[in-house]
Amino acid sequence: NKRWQMTGRLWAHFFSLLGQAIFLFLFGCIDKNTGGWPLALAMLIVFSIFVNMAEGTSYGIVPYMIPEELAVVSAVVGAGGTLGAVIATWSFYKNIASTLTSLKLHAAYVAFWALTCFLMRWDHLGSMFGAPKVPVHEPSAVQAEKNIEDGASM
Numbered sequence: 001n002k003r004w005q006m007t008g009r010l011w012a013h014f015f016s017l018l019g020q021a022i023f024l025f026l027f028g029c030i031d032k033n034t035g036g037w038p039l040a041l042a043m044l045i046v047f048s049i050f051v052n053m054a055e056g057t058s059y060g061i062v063p064y065m066i067p068e069e070l071a072v073v074s075a076v077v078g079a080g081g082t083l084g085a086v087i088a089t090w091s092f093y094k095n096i097a098s099t100l101t102s103l104k105l106h107a108a109y110v111a112f113w114a115l116t117c118f119l120m121r122w123d124h125l126g127s128m129f130g131a132p133k134v135p136v137h138e139p140s141a142v143q144a145e146k147n148i149e150d151g152a153s154m
Helices: 005-028 036-065 067-093 099-119 139-152
Strands: none
Touching (some): 005 036, 005 099, 067 099
């Protein structure tokens, strides 16, 4: 946490989303002729691991975004994930006849969101490519650490 700070969290988030997209795409490429259910199950297990990683990295970023409004940011992120699932279901699975095509399109959708990690930047936290503009000892960073410590002690 002290060495990589937000830069490390964003890279971890990017790789977890990218892995999710890759294994969802691979899962969408499998049919009876290309490996059958054993290979599909293996891809699904690895995909699920990346999904859990992405969820964890999301909530590893949340406490630092706006520490003063931790509850609001957590609620928006949680609701955003639920809304994203509804959008993906209606966009990719309700209107497209081929399930395999739907899975591949959904993988592209996840990959798009992985690429947005490159655009994430906070003045007090930095980005994937650089340190914060404001020194780490600023009140917002101190407050974020305090919020995490308070949550861990509960």
